[in-house]
Amino acid sequence: MQLIRKYNTAAPRYTSYPTVPYWDESSFDIDTWKQTLLQSFRASNEKEGISIYIHLPYCEQLCTYCGCNKHITVNHAVEAPYIQSLLNEWKLYLELFKERPRIKELHLGGGTPTFFSPESLHQLLSGLYLHADLLPDATLSFEGHPNNTTTEHMLTLYNLGFRRMSLGIQDFDIRVQDIINRIQPYETVEQVTAAARKIGYTSINYDLVYGLPLQTMASVGDTISKVMQLRPDRISFYSYAHVPWVKGVGQRRYAEDDLPKDEEKRALYELGKTMFAENGYTEIGMDHFALPHDSLFEACNQGSLHRNFMGYTDHHTTLMIGLGASSIGDSWYAYAQNEKRIALWQQLVNSGQFPVVRGHILDAEDLFLRRHIHQLMCGFKTSWNQYSEETHVIAESIERLEELEKDGLVDITADSVTVTEKGKPFIRNICMAFDARLWKKLPQSQLFSTAI
Incomplete structure (x- = not known):
């Protein structure tokens, strides 16, 4: 416990180095960013392929714990123009590369990707594939909200090459779900998981969070026991990041006193880690656990585990393109982040400009x-x-x-x-x-x- 008190200081999660607050934006310019993109593309496209992250920022309701860039709306008329802007942004990269990209990894993140209809997702991905080639061993994954991930969503994405999905579970305790505004019954998660496996998805991840308001040892133990019944292939067990000074009104719905304190929060993690190990899961990197048949476990054993702005992946790619509002691209030699505000991002893209508003060139x-x-x-x-x-x-x-x-x-x-x-x-x-x-x-x- 003394170590917990000693080392429970503010610390980056290191999805990049330098971390975003330490980017030197004064020495960044879009032309140098494009040069590093071309450098990485020419060196890696034939050899290993590229990664693509697509940010789909819309959600129908606010989950108060969430730290992602999102836009809350029930107006699904936003789908078509956002999809078209994504394809317009992709066209900018195609014009820069002047040859067909070979896709090794593609991830749909959010927000809530399954906010978009299956038809909209099909339009996006088929448009993306039109001028690119999927590698035979490409890894395609998406994040889904159990409450709105339908069988039609899963079938559509499966037919487009997706074999991995990640469900945001967080916690099954109704008291915790209520205070974080994320109500989703166990039965819903069970149904979505069963449907995905029947369709043929080979890797299902559950996101769980410890340190949420009102969590206790008993409630987290009960959540994990329920998760073990469904036995996902991977588990992401994240520490709740309480940063109301960054994320604003959502995380101010509850008080500091509602959160597990340092030692208690660490005990929640140790409880989870113990229960995962007892059920055959191995710790992979930070926050991640996988069963022995999963590719993340295999990558860890083979020393090929990779980490970027998408988190841990089982493939190393030098170049990662970020599409969509707030997305971050990584050429290995430089980082660049898109405009966060959706309307301004669309305005830039639709006028033929790269929507990058800040970045860092690595020395x-x-x-x-x-x-x-x-x-x-x-x-x-x-x-x-x-x-x-x-x-x-x-x-x-x-x-x-x-x-x-x-x-x-x-x-x-x-x-x-x-x-x-x-x-x-x-x-x-x-x-x-x-x-x-x-x-x-x-x-x-x-x-x-x-x-x-």
Whole structure:
């Protein structure tokens, strides 16, 4: 418990390095971003293919815990113009590349992708495929809300190549569901899961969240027991990020006193981790658990686990294109984020402009540290050449890790750092030791959620 109190500080989740608050926007420009896109595309399209993330931001109601970029509406007339704008944005990338992209990975995120009708999703994806090739082993996945993911949705996407789906469960306790405004009965989740398996989906993920308001050891234990009855192939067990200063009115629906405190919140995670292990799930990276037959488990065992703005994936791609309002693209050498406001994003795209409004060009030190943070997040270990040009950066990182080594969280050698079993829950703190940009300019206010 002392370690929890000691290390429960604000820390990034490291879906990128540098993290978004530390992007150097002053040195970013769209022409350099395009150059890095072409560099990555030419090097990787034939070799490994590319990844595409499509942000579908609409939801019919506000889930108060949610930290995603979303737009609440029950007006489905927004679907057609948004789909057309996505295809217009895709056309901008096609014109830049001047050859057919080969798609290795594609993910529909949100918002709520299943807010869109099956017909709208078919129009989007068939338009996307018209000028691209799906690799034979491409991984296609989508996020679905159990309450509005229909059999027709699943059949349509299955026929378009999708074999993975992720359902946002969060918690089955009705008290918790009520306060986070996410009512979905167990029976609904059971029906959607059974239908997906009957159709042929081979990997079903459940998103669960610990640290939500009103959660207790008993309620979380009951939720996980119900999840074990349905036995998803993967489980994402996320720490609730309470950031009302960022996410505003939704997360102010409840008070700090409604949230499990540090030690209690950590106990919820340990309960989940124990129950998952007892039921055959293995911990994969941070927050993720998988059964032995799942590709995420296989990628972890083979050392090919990858992490980007979509989270953990079982494929490494150098280039990830982000389509849609607020989406982030990653050329490995640079990041770029689209305009968040839907109307302005559409205006830019429909006038033939890349809708990028900010980004970061990685320098040599960024690329060096990105590799180490990525290796820690994906394999709990990183190593380096003792005589590299970045020796001073490593020395500074090791100095920051010494306290964590005293606490038994890492093992340090002359050319490597390995996270211990005891240290895995503190992986965000460990990666912070390599975050040179953060240490050069420590935040004056809280930017990130707490690590535990």
